[in-house]
Amino acid sequence: MDMKPPKLKPVHIGIIAAVLALIAGGVMAKFWIMPVMQDNKVVQADVDNLMQTGSPANQTAADNEKNAALKKVAATKRDWAGYENRYFRIGPSNQPLDLALGGNRLPAAWLYSRERAETLGPKLNAWLASSGNAASFISVPAASVNPNDIPKDVIAIDFQGVKLTGTFQSVMHFLKTTRSAPRLVSVMAVSLSSPGSSDSSGGGVTPVSTRSFRINTVTADMDLRVYIFPRNGNQAGNYKVPAGAETGGGLGGASSGPPTTPSGPGMIPGGPPRPGMPPSPGRVPA
Amino acid sequence: MPIPNINLIPPAYYLRKKVRVAVATAVFADILVVGGLVAFAMMQTNHNQELKLQQTDWKARADRVDSTKAEAQTILSSVSDYTAKTDFIGKVFAANAKWATLFEAVRDYSYPQATYTTMKPTAGSNVMQLHISVPNTKEVTAQQALNLYWANLLRCPLVDTVLPSTNLGYPMNTQDNTASVSLGSPGMSGAPGGPPSPGGPPMPGGASSGRYLGSPMAIASPATGGAQTTSLLSGKELGGIDASVQIGENGQVTIGASSNPMYGFDITAQMRDSVTVPTFGAATQQQQQSLGGGL
Numbered sequence: 001m002d003m004k005p006p007k008l009k010p011v012h013i014g015i016i017a018a019v020l021a022l023i024a025g026g027v028m029a030k031f032w033i034m035p036v037m038q039d040n041k042v043v044q045a046d047v048d049n050l051m052q053t054g055s056p057a058n059q060t061a062a063d064n065e066k067n068a069a070l071k072k073v074a075a076t077k078r079d080w081a082g083y084e085n086r087y088f089r090i091g092p093s094n095q096p097l098d099l100a101l102g103g104n105r106l107p108a109a110w111l112y113s114r115e116r117a118e119t120l121g122p123k124l125n126a127w128l129a130s131s132g133n134a135a136s137f138i139s140v141p142a143a144s145v146n147p148n149d150i151p152k153d154v155i156a157i158d159f160q161g162v163k164l165t166g167t168f169q170s171v172m173h174f175l176k177t178t179r180s181a182p183r184l185v186s187v188m189a190v191s192l193s194s195p196g197s198s199d200s201s202g203g204g205v206t207p208v209s210t211r212s213f214r215i216n217t218v219t220a221d222m223d224l225r226v227y228i229f230p231r232n233g234n235q236a237g238n239y240k241v242p243a244g245a246e247t248g249g250g251l252g253g254a255s256s257g258p259p260t261t262p263s264g265p266g267m268i269p270g271g272p273p274r275p276g277m278p279p280s281p282g283r284v285p286a
Numbered sequence: 287m288p289i290p291n292i293n294l295i296p297p298a299y300y301l302r303k304k305v306r307v308a309v310a311t312a313v314f315a316d317i318l319v320v321g322g323l324v325a326f327a328m329m330q331t332n333h334n335q336e337l338k339l340q341q342t343d344w345k346a347r348a349d350r351v352d353s354t355k356a357e358a359q360t361i362l363s364s365v366s367d368y369t370a371k372t373d374f375i376g377k378v379f380a381a382n383a384k385w386a387t388l389f390e391a392v393r394d395y396s397y398p399q400a401t402y403t404t405m406k407p408t409a410g411s412n413v414m415q416l417h418i419s420v421p422n423t424k425e426v427t428a429q430q431a432l433n434l435y436w437a438n439l440l441r442c443p444l445v446d447t448v449l450p451s452t453n454l455g456y457p458m459n460t461q462d463n464t465a466s467v468s469l470g471s472p473g474m475s476g477a478p479g480g481p482p483s484p485g486g487p488p489m490p491g492g493a494s495s496g497r498y499l500g501s502p503m504a505i506a507s508p509a510t511g512g513a514q515t516t517s518l519l520s521g522k523e524l525g526g527i528d529a530s531v532q533i534g535e536n537g538q539v540t541i542g543a544s545s546n547p548m549y550g551f552d553i554t555a556q557m558r559d560s561v562t563v564p565t566f567g568a569a570t571q572q573q574q575q576s577l578g579g580g581l
Binding site: 003004005013016020021024032037043050051054059062066069070073077080153172179188189190192229 | 298305338354355362386
């Protein structure tokens with residue numbers, strides 16, 4: 001039996017054990033436990049966020065959004081089709097100004113020139129006359145249209161100094177019902193004046209101030225702008241007419257004659273209709 | 287006699303025994319500690335794996351939501367061109383009708399005896415230029431008529447202020463001499479008119495050139511009944527216009543043989559609302575063709 005006393009006493013063993021435990025615990029905590037816990041924190045935050053984003057309520061809302069979008073698209077297409085049919089079918093053939101029709105812009109240029117030469121003026125005059133007011137006569141000068149210069153987004157045609165004379169109510173009604181115009185017409189400016197201001201009888205008119213409107217003739221002096229939206233404007237660049245061929249096809253004559261319906265006193269009749277030149281054979285479809 | 291208990295085992299023997307117990311205890315304690323830590327670490331690791339599974343699951347759901355939303359936006363953008371156009375068309379019609387709204391609002395709040403010769407709103411601005419004529423009779427003086435017109439117009443919900451500068455002309459149509467005077471603040475509560483401001487330039491006349499008459503003055507508030515106010519025409523004689531026209535201290539205009547008792551005024555009304563005429567796309571993209579109306 002070894003009777004020599006041990007070199008380590010129990011207290012030393014305890015200290016060594018504690019130190020070893022600390023070292024082992026520290027190493028494990030640093031290289032295993034802490035990284036995992038840290039990762040858990042990050043992942044938990046991410047999961048919470050994702051749970052919020054991907055919640056059934058959000059999914060339902062997104063589905064509803066998609067359904068609403070589908071409905072809006074259908075409604076917008078329907079509205080646009082209605083507007084296009086109502087306002088943007090032009091020319092004698094009453095068709096949209098399609099910049100891609102026929103593979104080049106000549107048909108569009110032909111249609112646009114005929115709209116200006118034959119259709120736009122009479123239609124606007126008929127519309128003004130149908131308001132029940134005496135209207136000045138609108139004529140649309142023919143334009144030499146380079147097919148490549150047709151705006152691809154929107155065409156704006158200005159008419160300045162258009163006059164409309166009638167009762168205050170009928171002029172107001174006209175301003176409120178521009179939806180009935182044959183084209184999209186924007187009233188850029190308007191002023192009212194009383195014809196009686198130059199009346200030698202002493203200006204005995206009360207055009208807008210009295211509610212009885214016994215004598216209430218007013219003249220609206222308007223600046224109008226007609227908008228035409230072409231079709232396929234985003235592809236228009238693909239359908240340019242080659243240089244030298246831009247003037248192919250007759251591009252319309254002068255403005256048309258007087259409106260087809262009477263427009264009351266104050267009208268200045270236009271000249272006789274002058275049809276445009278016929279299109280060049282083979283260039284422009286009939 | 288008790289037998290003595292003699293221990294011949296050396297103390298080192300016990301010490302070694304204690305040490306062995308201590309070592310065993312220490313090893314056991316360390317194993318416990320390390321085991322506990324390992325168990326904790328394993329638990330965290332398992333939790334981490336569970337979280338990652340959840341993360342994958344919820345990410346798929348979130349992606350599905352995002353994808354549905356993106357799909358909705360794509361669907362909407364597929365008709366953005368049409369949407370822009372239809373919105374624009376709606377704005378055009380609304381703006382067209384708004385002109386009428388402004389005219390009708392001013393009409394509805396106009397003194398019935400005043401007659402308009404022009405009403406001119408400015409697009410994109412809240413200014414409306416008005417030219418009115420008011421009667422000047424023994425029953426209703428031009429001063430009173432103008433006050434009533436002014437008081438009525440200021441009650442219009444669409445009218446913010448009526449600018450003070452105005453021009454007075456007499457008689458209408460025949461001899462458009464003008465005088466420039468000033469209108470003060472409306473003072474609807476009965477306070478006197480506001481501080482005077484410079485009058486405008488004389489308006490171009492008809493047959494004869496305009497005459498600039500009178501220093502800037504404040505006009506009476508309609509609500510004051512003229513008791514504390516300065517009359518528009520007080521003490522002024524419109525010499526050169528009509529020899530028979532005299533303006534009394536109380537603003538009464540006495541007209542002699544004149545057969546046309548109307549006074550004209552230019553009014554600038556600041557509206558609370560204005561017509562904003564919409565334009566489509568950039569101006570450079572539009573083909574602005576000022577063709578003009580063949581009138």
